[in-house]
Amino acid sequence: MHHPGPPRFCAVGETVELAPRAPDPDADYEWTLVEKPAESELSAPEAAVAEIEPDLPGSYRFELESPAGTHEQRVRVFPDVRRETSFDLDRTELPDHDPDEVSIMGPFNEHRFAREWPTLEGDTYRYEIEVQPGTHRYGYVPGEDFENAVWTNVEIPGPGRPRVRLEGKIEESDEAVTVTAEATPGTDSEYAAADLEVEFYADDRDPLSDDDLEIDGREVRIDLADLEEATRVHAVAVGERHSVADVVVVHPDGRVDRANDPPEWAEDAVVYEIFVRSFTDPASFEALERRVPYLESLGIDCLWLTPVLESPTEHGYHTTDYFDTAADLGTREEFASFVDRCHEAGIRVVFDLVINHTAREHAAFDMSAAQVPEYDDWYVWEPLEDVGIGAADLEGGRDADSPPSRVTTEERIEVADYYFNWHGIPNVNYDSLAVRSFFRAVVEEWVDVVDGFRCDVAWGVPHGFWKEVADLARDHNDEFLLLDETIPREPGYAEGEFDVHYDTTLYYALREIGNGQRAADDLLEAARAPEREGFPDWSLQMRYVENHDETRYLTDCGEAAQRAAVAAVLTLPGMPMIYYGQERGATEYRQRMPWEGDSRATTYHRRLVAARRDSEALSRGTLADLEYEADSERVVAFTREADAERVAVALNFGSDPVEVTPDVLVDSVDLVTGDELAVEDGTESPTLEVEDVVVVRLE
Template identity: 65%
Template sequence: MRHPGPPRFVAVGESVELAPRDPDPKATYRWRVLEKPDGSDLEAPETAVGHAEPDVPGTYRFECAGPDGTAVQRIRAFPGVRRETTFELERDELPDHNPGDVSVIGPFNEHLAGRDRPRLEDGTYVFDVELPPGDHRHGFVLGEGSEHDVWTETTVPGPARPRIRLDGRVEDDAVVIGAEATTGDGSEFTDDELAVEFLVDDRDGLDDGVLEVDGHEARLPLRALESVDDPVRVHAVAVGERHSVADCVAVSPDGSVDRVNDPPAWIRDAVVYEVFVRSFTDEGTFESFERRVPYLESLGVDCVWLTPVLESPTTHGYHTTDYFDTASDLGSRDAFESFVERCHESGIRVVFDLVINHTAREHANFDLSAAGVDDYADWYVWEPFEESHLTEHDLEKGRDEYGPPRRYLPDRGTEVAQYYFNWRNIPNVNYDSLAVRRYMLDVVDEWADVVDGYRCDVAWGVPHGFWKEVHDRLEGRDPEFLLLDETIPRDPAYAEAEFDVHYDTTLYWTLVDVGNDEAPAESILEAARAPDREGFPDWSLHMRYIENHDEDRYLETCGPHAQRAAAAAVLTLPGVPMLYYGQERGATGYRQLMPWEGDGESTAFHRRLVAARRSEPALSRGALRDLAYDADTDAAVAFARDHEDQRVVVALNFGEVPATITFDAAVDPTDLVTGNSVDCETDGSETMVTVDDVVVLETA
């Protein structure tokens, strides 16, 4: 029996997907409850893919029986932490409208417009919802969303998640697994007071009883490993008022220990370059991309991320019609593989845009599902028209008029395919369907041996259980394969045996505010440290950028001086920096044709920044440290990066006028970005430096 996966850790009230792995769509799978806490009314799902929502803290065990045996899925549920909070908006903050057109969307309801409507009280829209402690972004939208929507953030008070990190060593006759547990902001616990729970993976032939647990350590006797042939995975969470994202180590029969969740080593030092494929060259073909690889080499980037390269009716490619062949206008699969090979010859890895939350409305399987063909009927998420936010007028519109995707079946009536926001032409596929899961796993397999990683579009729309299966599947094929999630806003849950790198929307929005003089430059330091406050484990990496294919160009929005400082921030702060094609050439249109005859000075500036990051370990791997400094403008900021015996000081200025920054450190006056000596004054312990955009100095 293909095991349904590792133990899952949730709070009461959160849903867990139960699904067989590597499924046969024609097979029968049945679930039953083996164990649940006293007082729980939770029952097993009646379908092959189901959802369990623990109602009482404790341990739940579900057995899945399939054509090749049985396997157990364990769920550890902790007390619920959700608190009632209220979103509010004054009615006059929206343009003239019908109150019935207003709804509230956000991650809490998967951005489904029209599902949750606020009440209007004395001119104020009010919406009550239960959410865990933290910052929650949400929008009050008109219809399915428009430029007039109002987005804001509400903070639910309470402690942040604790964090945990596991490591192991052989000591005498056992492997000792140690947990470094750290409390979250606002917790009443100390680090030592946090509980740590260790669980042995149910897939690996041993049970929890084999562990000798003492506080934050667990001993796994070497003799216990004599009965297994493969590594035994041990999971653990730190528990205070809340539980942490789980960490995991794999203990081999010889006693060696590997960390399961660590990202591929190469991405820690990489600089990513995103290419919008139909705008990078005039020809817009793989062959033309291959001829531009020397340009990528000249920039010093280590990884190129291509927007979708599969068949699609759109120029952006995110509406997929054929998952198993390249787009005909871009070129053949052979041409694509030739481009990848050419990149590899230059030491550049290639990341493929994996779009599996939805398909194009023009995909053959959507047509078959809309027509009620049995094997495809539930390929998409279909909802009764009466339960949707749509009107009869919407149904009168055809596909060409941007009408909603719908169907009529005699036994089910009129139904509408689910879609996020106002994305009517990309209906959501149904991961409760074994056929969909089988198909999308085949897609994952199809390209995994061709490219070096996946950037996963709308990752938040695909179930955690499926991503965990993808992670395990790819880890088994190539431990160096990269998984990058587009989850907006980001969520620590996707760091638990799912993704290596996460979109850093927090720093992005902060850089835009700083560039528009709506926030002081020092706020980028708080944004850079946000992952710790949000409960991300220390192994997680964050992709940092100033623009991408979904955002306006920073140069157009904030101007050239701010753009230089923002680009420097991305390349000098911790994380994985990403450049969007044309950013370095002075592009102002977010999907414009690459301005090859563009700004050479800007390109040289970006090359110098990338080279400095590559040559100075403190800029790629160094810890972010506070630095006592004083600046003559809020548009300037300074910080330090430490790595082993190297410390560098980074000074940034987002303003149009040179800034004077004084900081408490003696430095070598050679700027590590330009290689030139900078104008600075020092008395041996304090340094004053003039900064146009960026200066990076090594401490004496």
């Protein structure tokens, strides 16, 4: 019952959370460290929930004594790959400011400003840090002026993460199952695929141990006579770095399931996001239900709703009651009726799960601020002097949206933890057994009502808890979808946690291409970034041009670029997402749905969705290069390839039509419009006139 979960994998310099699952807040839990590398100075944590930071590569084994018995948690630690670097910024890039009040924020400090302070060397702010190879985004903040923070990236050279994939099959004798690992080296790795090591591990929650795995190179043989119940086998590929681990489930009858694969329906789904209180006027579940025919007409098969639970805000991300719908939207029964109506239309519903924080008005926060003993540890409280703000910043209290604070019985001022400048949503404390128990109950409350969770600020919740959520959700519904919002994108969230990930890499590339800062050919580099970033091949990337947190693409980049960007999202691999109103000409990011808006744009979206739906290559095919000629940097072309179909896609981000000449023969019918193309015939390579997008089959 309280088993802490699967084997964990990390590198020196990273942390791993140890925690019992489904904990009893009133029970006692005790950790013991029973195995570690000989020179390691790591000790067992004293609390039931704790983050450990292993100090040496090797294997660590912990035991958890719980009311349900003794459980084992293994942690495999790989060498440190961090490199010393500095996050720099020219002081002239910041608006007028006091140099003594400039702080830096980023993933390394979980986006908290006024905590880390750079040095000023001449005219350069500098913050030295050790980070892993890859792209790192950071921001410099002048004082409390978060809105005028200056963000930039630094690229740290080095090898990317390898990847591994497991496949299993029953032997012809029906006596055993063989699980085979395919390993692929990371970008810029000195390892060839054949040189990568693959390590296999049994799952400590299951009856088989490592000794029961017959390992031969990259194959594992499991004798079915030894298997009385399903067992999980994990694998990790190792080069200069380690991969995201894969896992399969082997059943006594010889079946082998891939546990990390997303639900089958998600492989070619098109998502539509609704900002709930702006889609209808007035906003209600009943009003949403009456708009389902419109959603059907778009051809979408998955609907993502921004939060629908009780909240004092219009956007809903400040939750005050996790077990009831917002009164202004309607009752639980009306919400269920809306979900049922979506299901009748073949549309699955994804629920916005907000469990990194609560509203400042939540009852638990009030009681924690008042130091009610049972709630004292629900939030992280820090002394005022440790958080980089002064007492004057607290004047005005909650009504002035100053940082959340309390005065303790020891007459000490404490500030609750929060990210960015989000004063109204203090972070909950996942070191608290009561918090973990509470939010597990929240998941159980809604997991049978909807078809998936979009998990807000997923990067603020521990990996261990997301693994617990994923197992819990799949126990209820093996087709349940989990979508993460992580800043930055992190491949580790694909390890037994999330099916779909925000593709911020492609998002930023589309913006820069759209406003002319980058050539359109850079689109393909961005589309292939997940592989360079170390995401495993089972991961889906949610691709979009805008969402409820971003300005409208139409406003920033113009109509011509928007049409190409939308076409890119709907013709590239991944899970495309349409943000309500982009198909009606919306120009403000949370405006009322422009029902009387641009129907030409709506028709364009419908045709793109239909083309994707009707083409196996567009919906599930691989991405490949296409040789072509075009007299514009605003144009990019590529192919999508499936077993029975190959298509060519040409996109034009510019405002004038461009002639594109591919080096292959193509069909003359545009799959988006259904029209015969104006093709200028040549002996080998026809020329296509591309206004925004052309999609044609290859002959």
